[in-house]
Amino acid sequence: MTNVRSLIFSIKKQFTVILFALSNKASAEWDDLNMTQGATAISREVYDLHMLIFWICVVIGVLVFGVMFYSMYAYTKKKNPVAATFHENTKVELAWTIIPFLILIAMAVPASKTLQSIYNDEAGDINIQVIGHQWKWQYRYLEDDVNFFANLSTDLDEIYNKVPKGENYLQEVDEIVVIPVGKKVRFLITANDVIHSWWVPAFAIKQDAIPGFINTAWTIVDEPGLFRGKCTELCGKNHGFMPIVVKAVEQDEYDLWIKEKQAGAIALAELTEKDWTAAELVERGESLYIKNCVACHGPNGAGVTGIFPALAGSDIVLNNKTRQIEILMEGVQGAAMQSYAEQLAEVDMAAVITYTRRSWGNAEKGDGEIVVPKDIVEYKKAKI
Amino acid sequence: MSAVIENHHDDHHHGPAKGLKRWFYTTNHKDIGTLYLWFSFAMFLIGGAMAMIIRAELFQPGMQIVEPEFYNQMITLHGLIMIFGGVMPAFVGLANWLVPMMIGAPDMALPRMNNLSFWILPFAFFILLSSLFMEGGAPNFGWTFYAPLSTTYAPPSTTFFIFSVHIMGASSIMGSINVIVTIMNMRAPGMGLMKMPLFVWSWLITAYLLIAVMPVLAGAVTMMLMDIHFGTSFFNAAGGGDPVLFQHIFWFFGHPEVYIMILPAFGIVSHIIETFSRKQLFGYSSMVWAMLSIAILSFVVWAHHMFTVGMPLAAELFFMWSTMLIAVPTGVKVFNWIATMFRGSITFETPMLFACAFVVLFTLGGFSGLMLAITPADFQYHDTYFVVAHFHYVLVPGAIFSIMAAVYYWIPKWTGNMYDERLGKLHFWLSFVGVNVTFFPQHFIGLAGMPRRVPDYALQFADWNMVSTAGAFLFGFSQVFFLFIVIKTVVGGKKATAQVWEGARGLEWTVDSPAPYHTFTTPPKVS
Numbered sequence A: 001m002t003n004v005r006s007l008i009f010s011i012k013k014q015f016t017v018i019l020f021a022l023s024n025k026a027s028a029e030w031d032d033l034n035m036t037q038g039a040t041a042i043s044r045e046v047y048d049l050h051m052l053i054f055w056i057c058v059v060i061g062v063l064v065f066g067v068m069f070y071s072m073y074a075y076t077k078k079k080n081p082v083a084a085t086f087h088e089n090t091k092v093e094l095a096w097t098i099i100p101f102l103i104l105i106a107m108a109v110p111a112s113k114t115l116q117s118i119y120n121d122e123a124g125d126i127n128i129q130v131i132g133h134q135w136k137w138q139y140r141y142l143e144d145d146v147n148f149f150a151n152l153s154t155d156l157d158e159i160y161n162k163v164p165k166g167e168n169y170l171q172e173v174d175e176i177v178v179i180p181v182g183k184k185v186r187f188l189i190t191a192n193d194v195i196h197s198w199w200v201p202a203f204a205i206k207q208d209a210i211p212g213f214i215n216t217a218w219t220i221v222d223e224p225g226l227f228r229g230k231c232t233e234l235c236g237k238n239h240g241f242m243p244i245v246v247k248a249v250e251q252d253e254y255d256l257w258i259k260e261k262q263a264g265a266i267a268l269a270e271l272t273e274k275d276w277t278a279a280e281l282v283e284r285g286e287s288l289y290i291k292n293c294v295a296c297h298g299p300n301g302a303g304v305t306g307i308f309p310a311l312a313g314s315d316i317v318l319n320n321k322t323r324q325i326e327i328l329m330e331g332v333q334g335a336a337m338q339s340y341a342e343q344l345a346e347v348d349m350a351a352v353i354t355y356t357r358r359s360w361g362n363a364e365k366g367d368g369e370i371v372v373p374k375d376i377v378e379y380k381k382a383k384i
Numbered sequence B: 001m002s003a004v005i006e007n008h009h010d011d012h013h014h015g016p017a018k019g020l021k022r023w024f025y026t027t028n029h030k031d032i033g034t035l036y037l038w039f040s041f042a043m044f045l046i047g048g049a050m051a052m053i054i055r056a057e058l059f060q061p062g063m064q065i066v067e068p069e070f071y072n073q074m075i076t077l078h079g080l081i082m083i084f085g086g087v088m089p090a091f092v093g094l095a096n097w098l099v100p101m102m103i104g105a106p107d108m109a110l111p112r113m114n115n116l117s118f119w120i121l122p123f124a125f126f127i128l129l130s131s132l133f134m135e136g137g138a139p140n141f142g143w144t145f146y147a148p149l150s151t152t153y154a155p156p157s158t159t160f161f162i163f164s165v166h167i168m169g170a171s172s173i174m175g176s177i178n179v180i181v182t183i184m185n186m187r188a189p190g191m192g193l194m195k196m197p198l199f200v201w202s203w204l205i206t207a208y209l210l211i212a213v214m215p216v217l218a219g220a221v222t223m224m225l226m227d228i229h230f231g232t233s234f235f236n237a238a239g240g241g242d243p244v245l246f247q248h249i250f251w252f253f254g255h256p257e258v259y260i261m262i263l264p265a266f267g268i269v270s271h272i273i274e275t276f277s278r279k280q281l282f283g284y285s286s287m288v289w290a291m292l293s294i295a296i297l298s299f300v301v302w303a304h305h306m307f308t309v310g311m312p313l314a315a316e317l318f319f320m321w322s323t324m325l326i327a328v329p330t331g332v333k334v335f336n337w338i339a340t341m342f343r344g345s346i347t348f349e350t351p352m353l354f355a356c357a358f359v360v361l362f363t364l365g366g367f368s369g370l371m372l373a374i375t376p377a378d379f380q381y382h383d384t385y386f387v388v389a390h391f392h393y394v395l396v397p398g399a400i401f402s403i404m405a406a407v408y409y410w411i412p413k414w415t416g417n418m419y420d421e422r423l424g425k426l427h428f429w430l431s432f433v434g435v436n437v438t439f440f441p442q443h444f445i446g447l448a449g450m451p452r453r454v455p456d457y458a459l460q461f462a463d464w465n466m467v468s469t470a471g472a473f474l475f476g477f478s479q480v481f482f483l484f485i486v487i488k489t490v491v492g493g494k495k496a497t498a499q500v501w502e503g504a505r506g507l508e509w510t511v512d513s514p515a516p517y518h519t520f521t522t523p524p525k526v527s
């Protein structure tokens, strides 16, 4: 056992030396072509495993293809008009069955160890529930009562090539997940509709978000930094457009951030008390609509035929205020239309509904009635 | 008098019927083989056209030519059509042409079922393709159709997709039964199991795999159908169902399925390397044992596609180890091929070029497969372009190259004409360069973090995606060139001898080229 271990260790060391030589030459380009080493002990272990297997494959490849290319070169009909006649050799055949088997064991041992440490999953210092929605991530800080949604913040115009693309094209969100360094952060990952997958390469975490299940993953980040990830399970139309951004900060900065978040939630609740005019609501609603609804119902409320209904000219939007509130608050069972009760504060809910009722000619065609925050409060009361 | 004799003659020998009727009514294994091969070629071109749309969209970051919704339909149909319409029917076509001739049988054992199993296929793919024009569009959930994206959240056309998968499954099962019955009952006297040509062995094993797993696929889509239309909740968590159950069922089918697409290739390549090395294949019996162990192992590795769904540690370890184990018999095959070439007397006609490229590039795909088997590393690789590179290396220069090698190798026997060697070699080099330029850079973009099944990507992946697209178009156009070469050979060319290749062994080379409509009406004797 110790023999195997020291063998692996010395192989690892050899490879690191070679790798170091290589990476000195072209370290910048190399990073763009290879797996990240990441920001945690686990991610570095995973990277080492990856490089170990890679180099083992390279060595086997050089040997095997070496013999093959040599045969192709040296035993052409021209150079060797009469072929040999051997077609069996028990010793050789045994050797090339047993040796690969041993190499595989040498790979399996460190891999199993790393896997075990990844699975060593006791409760964290901080527990964050991560919920996948079509097509955004929700984060709930279980200890601190902070709850928010993170949407892609790249402009549609960038995606459709109308304006130049920014540096973090498709890798930027409107709300960043903040975690403290040096603490064990545990993610409880699930989904609300279809299966998503939460991947942050720098933590070597990729965990499927599955409706009805809670998967866990954990990380301890050593240094402050900004880490970007993506959804990696096909989850419908905008699967390519639901990135993840995590920021690791020092503890005091983290505490401050939590306080700000909590204060923000209170301020938003206070806006419910204000008296709103139709124009104010429409103005507030526009950006909310773009952020939350455009993905399905389209920029002009036209929807997608057969899948997502048009809101422009929809009977519910034109004439049925009550039903519209109900749809937004409860979602539609068994359809992509989810409940927005949690995602939108009362003002925002009122604003986005009013916006749809007043846009794209809907005001003229329908009853034109607006929805104010008090309507939402009443709806909630009636439900209790 | 002579007229009467002629009629009599026709009655007994059933020459091909005239015109279209020949193709609809035929029960002849050669005709049906030809139908399968042309059908798969057509599907290969359609699926290829979809790949071109995908690659064109990925040429640059940003959305240019299609919308994300349509993009998802394209990757789904591309995958389904290439697998179920391109690769599988091509292998069935080769089995039809070759298995009876290789074992000295006059035809397949169940000729009418043979006709049926082919002729339901065009309907299956007509239904699948017509879903593109239905309201809500074609299936858009990837060829792996994970629930609940493929049930609760699926477009209405999913029901047609399910029907079409059922038809494909029925066709495959009938085809497999036919292959098994033929091989078990119709071998020429003296041809014991361990004397069978390796292509026959590979198909015998493949047919058993198909019979074992196609019903599982049928079960999965039927459960989807129930969830969609009859209110069950097999895969619906809200109703007490289990979305992960779907993935277990799917991959219990899916992993053996990938071996269904590579075992016949192993058979083909063994024949070609033996012929052009002019040396008996090294390690025949270990080749057979390797295929058998691969087939058996393929049933206990399925969850290596699901390392990230949150299985318990014990399961992750088991599936990691069992997957790594498959590398052993696979390695044995590669070593045997190389040992066959070692001290041979080699020439590089087109089939041999494709076979050599197969050995090298399939092995590359095997290496990346081994890397993917390492569970902790797979947490980083899974569902990125690294996986796309891996499975395309085993499918395109793996399965597809073997099919092309087979066509070049046996087409003189089928048509009686030699293909144009210069054009064949040109086709090989274009395809070889094209495939590597397309798929090799995908390893890099995958490792650097680009997920698969996305219509748009971050800026750091732009350069290699551009290269990949250029390679894809090169590869795509080379296949139109292949079509031209095949047609040219069917129409005319240098006449082929019965033996065709100096080093070829096997019963199919003892009959004339082109092979007569009926061969081995009296069985040959195998010593």
Ligand code: HEM
Pocket (backbone or CB within 6 Å): B048, B051, B052, B054, B055, B075, B076, B078, B079, B080, B082, B083, B086, B087, B141, B142, B143, B144, B388, B392, B395, B396, B399, B400, B438, B451, B452, B453, B454, B472, B475, B476
């Ligand atoms: C011209 C050659 C080909 C090109 C350029 C090509 C390109 C692609 C691309 C870009 C994807 C989508 C990757 C993603 O976003 O996940 C894909 C997926 C796929 N391809 Fe190919 N492909 C080619 C040939 C083939 C062949 C011959 C096969 C089968 C034998 C095949 C099987 C698949 C499968 C199974 C998928 C996954 C589909 C899915 O994600 O549901 N491809 N291909």
Ligand SMILES: [Cu+2]
Pocket (backbone or CB within 6 Å): A195, A196, A197, A231, A232, A233, A234, A235, A236, A238, A239, A240, A242
């Ligand atoms: Cu997704």
Ligand SMILES: [Cu+2]
Pocket (backbone or CB within 6 Å): B254, B255, B258, B301, B302, B304, B305
């Ligand atoms: Cu597999």
